[in-house]
Amino acid sequence: MADFDVVVIGAGNAGLMGALTCAKKGAKVLLLERHNIPGGCATSFCRGRFEFEISLHQLSGMGSAERPGPLRSVLNSTGVLDRLEFIEMKDLYRVTYPGKLDIALPTEKNAVVAKLQETFPKEKDAIAKFFDFVYAFFAEVIGAFYLADPDISPQKYPLYFKYALVDTQTILDEYFKDPLLKLALSVYWTYMGVPPRHLPFSDMAALLFSYIEFKPYHLKGGSQMLSNALLESFRSAGGKVRFNCPAERIIIQNGAVVAVKTALGEEISTRCVLSNASAITTFVELLHENDVPAHMYEQMRARTVGTSFFTIYLGMDCEPGRLGINETTNFISTTEDADADYAQSKRLSCEKSSFLLSCYNVADSSFSPPGTSQAALVTMKYAEPWLRLSPSQYYDEKFRCAEQLLRRAEKVFPGITSSIEEMDIATPLTHMRYLGHPGGGAYGFDQYAKDSTLFVPPTPPIEGLYCAGSWYGSAGYQPTLTSGASAARAILKKLR
Amino acid sequence: MREEIIKQIEGYETIRRDIEALKKYGYDYRIDRGEAMQAVERLHPSTLCLRVVDIIEETPSAKTLRLAPINATLPPFMAGQYISLIVEIRNVRTTRAYSISSPPHCTGYYDVTVRRVSEGFVSSYLLDEVNIGDEILTSGPAGNFYYNPVIHGKELVFIAGGSGITPFMGMIREIAQRGIDRTVHLFYGNRNDDDIIFHDELLEIARKNARIRYYPVVEHPSKSWNGLEGYITREMLLEKLKTIDGKAFFLCGPQGLYDFIEPQLAQLNIPRKKIRREMYGQPSDVTRQSGWPADVAASREFEMRVEGKGVFTAKAGESLLASLERAGIVLPSLCRSGECSMCRAKLLSGKVYQLPVALVRKSDAIFGYIHTCAAYPLSDVALECD
Numbered sequence: 001m002a003d004f005d006v007v008v009i010g011a012g013n014a015g016l017m018g019a020l021t022c023a024k025k026g027a028k029v030l031l032l033e034r035h036n037i038p039g040g041c042a043t044s045f046c047r048g049r050f051e052f053e054i055s056l057h058q059l060s061g062m063g064s065a066e067r068p069g070p071l072r073s074v075l076n077s078t079g080v081l082d083r084l085e086f087i088e089m090k091d092l093y094r095v096t097y098p099g100k101l102d103i104a105l106p107t108e109k110n111a112v113v114a115k116l117q118e119t120f121p122k123e124k125d126a127i128a129k130f131f132d133f134v135y136a137f138f139a140e141v142i143g144a145f146y147l148a149d150p151d152i153s154p155q156k157y158p159l160y161f162k163y164a165l166v167d168t169q170t171i172l173d174e175y176f177k178d179p180l181l182k183l184a185l186s187v188y189w190t191y192m193g194v195p196p197r198h199l200p201f202s203d204m205a206a207l208l209f210s211y212i213e214f215k216p217y218h219l220k221g222g223s224q225m226l227s228n229a230l231l232e233s234f235r236s237a238g239g240k241v242r243f244n245c246p247a248e249r250i251i252i253q254n255g256a257v258v259a260v261k262t263a264l265g266e267e268i269s270t271r272c273v274l275s276n277a278s279a280i281t282t283f284v285e286l287l288h289e290n291d292v293p294a295h296m297y298e299q300m301r302a303r304t305v306g307t308s309f310f311t312i313y314l315g316m317d318c319e320p321g322r323l324g325i326n327e328t329t330n331f332i333s334t335t336e337d338a339d340a341d342y343a344q345s346k347r348l349s350c351e352k353s354s355f356l357l358s359c360y361n362v363a364d365s366s367f368s369p370p371g372t373s374q375a376a377l378v379t380m381k382y383a384e385p386w387l388r389l390s391p392s393q394y395y396d397e398k399f400r401c402a403e404q405l406l407r408r409a410e411k412v413f414p415g416i417t418s419s420i421e422e423m424d425i426a427t428p429l430t431h432m433r434y435l436g437h438p439g440g441g442a443y444g445f446d447q448y449a450k451d452s453t454l455f456v457p458p459t460p461p462i463e464g465l466y467c468a469g470s471w472y473g474s475a476g477y478q479p480t481l482t483s484g485a486s487a488a489r490a491i492l493k494k495l496r
Numbered sequence: 497m498r499e500e501i502i503k504q505i506e507g508y509e510t511i512r513r514d515i516e517a518l519k520k521y522g523y524d525y526r527i528d529r530g531e532a533m534q535a536v537e538r539l540h541p542s543t544l545c546l547r548v549v550d551i552i553e554e555t556p557s558a559k560t561l562r563l564a565p566i567n568a569t570l571p572p573f574m575a576g577q578y579i580s581l582i583v584e585i586r587n588v589r590t591t592r593a594y595s596i597s598s599p600p601h602c603t604g605y606y607d608v609t610v611r612r613v614s615e616g617f618v619s620s621y622l623l624d625e626v627n628i629g630d631e632i633l634t635s636g637p638a639g640n641f642y643y644n645p646v647i648h649g650k651e652l653v654f655i656a657g658g659s660g661i662t663p664f665m666g667m668i669r670e671i672a673q674r675g676i677d678r679t680v681h682l683f684y685g686n687r688n689d690d691d692i693i694f695h696d697e698l699l700e701i702a703r704k705n706a707r708i709r710y711y712p713v714v715e716h717p718s719k720s721w722n723g724l725e726g727y728i729t730r731e732m733l734l735e736k737l738k739t740i741d742g743k744a745f746f747l748c749g750p751q752g753l754y755d756f757i758e759p760q761l762a763q764l765n766i767p768r769k770k771i772r773r774e775m776y777g778q779p780s781d782v783t784r785q786s787g788w789p790a791d792v793a794a795s796r797e798f799e800m801r802v803e804g805k806g807v808f809t810a811k812a813g814e815s816l817l818a819s820l821e822r823a824g825i826v827l828p829s830l831c832r833s834g835e836c837s838m839c840r841a842k843l844l845s846g847k848v849y850q851l852p853v854a855l856v857r858k859s860d861a862i863f864g865y866i867h868t869c870a871a872y873p874l875s876d877v878a879l880e881c882d
């Protein structure tokens with residue numbers, strides 16, 4: 001008899017969801033986590049009277065109780081929903097390119113179209129046509145891809161077969177002339193980590209469709225509330241968890257998983273492992289090279305470690321309106337050229353980086369103490385330049401970059417700097433430290449068309465090994481929670 | 497989706513060919529085995545093994561331990577941060593936080609300056625039993641009491657009490673020795689004038705640097721004392737500072753200092769964002785804290801059941817973390833002041849008093865997690881420490 005039916009490595013979204021789904025069906029599950037709290041990216045930390053949200057900006061795919069989206073359905077099946085309070089955001093986002101563009105989009109489809117048409121009257125018709133196309137195309141994506149229609153064919157799904165691998169820029173160029181309009185429509189590319197020129201249009205369509213149809217959401221208490229709720233349900237279902245306990249090795253015998261060794265030296269026998277650690281950690285650190293089919297390493301060679309972030313967490317001693325923060329989600333751009341913008345993510349300096357400022361107090365005044373507000377100011381940054389710094393330069397660079405971003409935030413939200421009461425900064429190295437992922441890749445590998453699950457099968461070819469999370473599919477709350485649940489279904493099938 | 501279907505998607509062939517090329521020329525991640533965590537360890541090691549290379553007698557009650565790495569380099573820190581010393585004394589493994597009193601540019605060692613606490617468990621051990629050449633295990637540098645150039649400006653007021661001078665010493669030495677353009681007004685309160693840590697060095701620094709103003713204040717001065725007397729007050733601050741505008745205030749010292757000085761600062765209408773305060777560890781007598789139930793004496797003993805470990809005794813007046821350590825159960829800990837959440841555990845049943853200063857996440861409070869270093873039993877309790 002094995003010690004556990006399943007050992008889950010990592011308590012990120014996917015790990016928690018996978019562990020809970022297995023435990024609910026009666027499996028004996030152990031969840032191992034390096035850190036001392038559950039959630040991975042989905043966590044928070046306290047400074048003074050503020051509790052800072054680490055990663056959640058806009059929850060996608062929730063939908064309302066009456067019209068649930070895919071994420072609500074997944075969460076519903078775990079019974080955590082009644083412990084959580086979700087808050088619908090009233091705006092999609094505001095895009096500001098100082099001196100050139102300032103537009104705030106609502107969340108209703110017709111209102112989005114109307115707002116864009118009002119700002120860009122010359123391209124009125126193209127805007128309407130574009131949204132019709134997004135909807136028609138995405139309806140086919142749902143049928144062909146998400147629902148896996150067994151009767152699939154190019155005749156039945158013509159848009160899917162024509163556009164599934166086309167990049168976003170091509171479509172934007174086909175429909176629009178004004179680069180500012182393209183900017184206003186494509187800022188969500190930063191949620192995927194690669195610019196429109198490389199971002200599959202199916203991903204961009206998914207973002208627009210999902211946020212407009214199911215609305216962006218926030219969660220009372222932040223993402224840590226979700227992580228704690230999932231863990232609590234897991235415990236009630238009999239699951240065991242160990243914090244401060246990294247997995248060190250996955251032990252394979254005769255091609256199948258037999259045990260997991262922890263950094264504390266214990267060996268825990270099991271037939272199934274669900275890894276929520278990064279793919280590189282799993283295949284390079286946790287598994288012995290001889291136990292991994294060579295083509296796994298070849299497949300990994302074709303991929304590149306995705307972006308991390310530079311984030312300033314701000315606790316301010318005034319309400320957001322005082323600073324002119326009237327939307328929860330604010331993209332501040334420095335250029336209409338997304339490629340130039342993306343190039344900035346590979347540099348240390350934040351002088352020219354576009355950034356996102358999220359402030360939940362706009363949607364939920366209880367998010368921080370009365371009379372205060374908190375915001376996260378985040379920009380995409382790859383880890384590479386940070387890794388090249390000598391340790392003694394690290395803190396100076398952190399502050400220098402923060403200063404550069406705040407100087408520009410000040411132009412859009414005057415008074416923001418002088419209202420700061422608490423502030424902390426996270427760099428790509430901070431993400432590496434807390435997640436254990438190489439490159440601090442909170443989005444996993446870069447997500448080009450070649451990285452879609454159409455080309456990279458999510459299940460590794462080792463018996464008893466399952467993987468879930470941002471490194472094995474798409475990043476984001478909805479995809480990683482969903483991937484945890486589907487890995488669990490595969491595990492339960494094997495256990496049966 | 498089946499391969500023969502995927503093949504019919506436009507653009508499939510091109511991507512397939514790209515992938516084949518990349519498989520040959522892409523990056524082999526096996527080369528970097530172990531490197532990601534090494535990069536993190538250089539900045540944030542989980543533990544450091546240091547050697548006591550010098551012991552400096554500062555005052556009758558305080559010594560500086562100079563700690564140098566054994567065969568590694570020290571991670572960088574920001575002046576004002578602390579390290580947590582991990583010690584085992586008479587079979588009890590415990591930790592204590594000590595601010596680094598040396599400046600960050602001295603990269604060869606960390607100084608920690610320890611003042612004797614009467615009957616103090618760890619301070620007595622460090623002062624009486626540690627010798628040059630001994631090895632000590634510590635955490636990496638941690639803490640949020642540091643100067644932030646983005647928001648703190650160039651005019652700083654430091655208010656220190658007793659051993660609370662240590663984080664300021666790192667900051668002042670950094671400013672003075674590197675000639676940084678920042679002005680410091682240091683108000684440093686002590687009970688007696690023969691026990692002022694770093695007094696001579698501070699006088700010397702102030703003499704040589706117009707940027708550093710030093711105001712020692714003594715509560716019970718001897719006859720030979722000719723400086724400021726009594727407590728650090730609002731009037732004293734105003735007289736020396738002229739104006740409080742544009743100045744950032746930093747506070748570090750025992751609870752008594754905060755209790756006295758905070759209302760004084762409030763009367764000066766200093767906005768909250770201009771005041772930073774260091775943690776102060778556990779209160780010496782928790783039963784005097786507001787909200788402590790009158791019917792529970794500090795000496796009262798309760799049963800502490802730890803899931804999977806056994807049943808032990810816990811005193812009301814002692815933190816659950818200390819009781820766990822006495823029972824031989826080691827929980828990770830860092831600040832021992834309720835802020836860092838390292839010592840977090842789940843309270844399965846029973847009642848505890850959580851210090852109001854503890855920074856417990858909203859969701860943790862809802863789901864029954866406590867910070868054991870800042871939680872005291874008020875009944876029999878059951879804990880899960882996983």
Ligand SMILES: Cc1cc2nc3c(=O)[nH]c(=O)nc-3n(C[C@H](O)[C@H](O)[C@H](O)COP(=O)(O)OP(=O)(O)OC[C@H]3O[C@@H](n4cnc5c(N)ncnc54)[C@H](O)[C@@H]3O)c2cc1C
Pocket residue numbers: 009010011012013014015032033034035039040041042054055056057058059060245246247248276277278281309311378431434435436437442443468469470471475476477478480481
């Ligand atoms: C700044 C930022 C902003 C973001 N904004 C959004 C947003 O607005 N909307 C959205 O949907 N998504 C957002 N994301 C992305 C989203 O947070 C992540 O994609 C998602 O949380 C990843 O979940 P995961 O399941 O892959 O696990 P992760 O969160 O990556 O967690 C992996 C876990 O595994 C643990 N682990 C690793 N190695 C080991 C080991 N050897 N042993 C034990 N445990 C181990 C780690 O400690 C960690 O807890 C954001 C991310 C960041 C960083």
Ligand SMILES: Cc1cc2nc3c(=O)[nH]c(=O)nc-3n(C[C@H](O)[C@H](O)[C@H](O)COP(=O)(O)OP(=O)(O)OC[C@H]3O[C@@H](n4cnc5c(N)ncnc54)[C@H](O)[C@@H]3O)c2cc1C
Pocket residue numbers: 578588590592593594595596608609610611612613615616617618619620639659662663774775776777778814815818819821822831832833
């Ligand atoms: C951020 C920070 C920075 C600090 N910097 C400094 C500094 O630079 N210099 C300095 O002198 N101090 C500093 N301190 C205070 C320092 O951490 C200690 O609290 C202080 O030295 C007293 O510790 P002690 O063990 O001697 O005292 P004690 O009062 O003995 O220890 C505190 C608690 O330990 C428990 N305890 C006592 N005996 C035992 C036992 N036998 N077994 C198990 N538990 C026991 C008790 O619960 C007691 O309340 C700092 C504190 C913080 C939080």
Ligand code: FES
Pocket residue numbers: 828829830831832833834835836837838839840867868869870
């Ligand atoms: S040790 Fe930091 S909160 Fe307890």
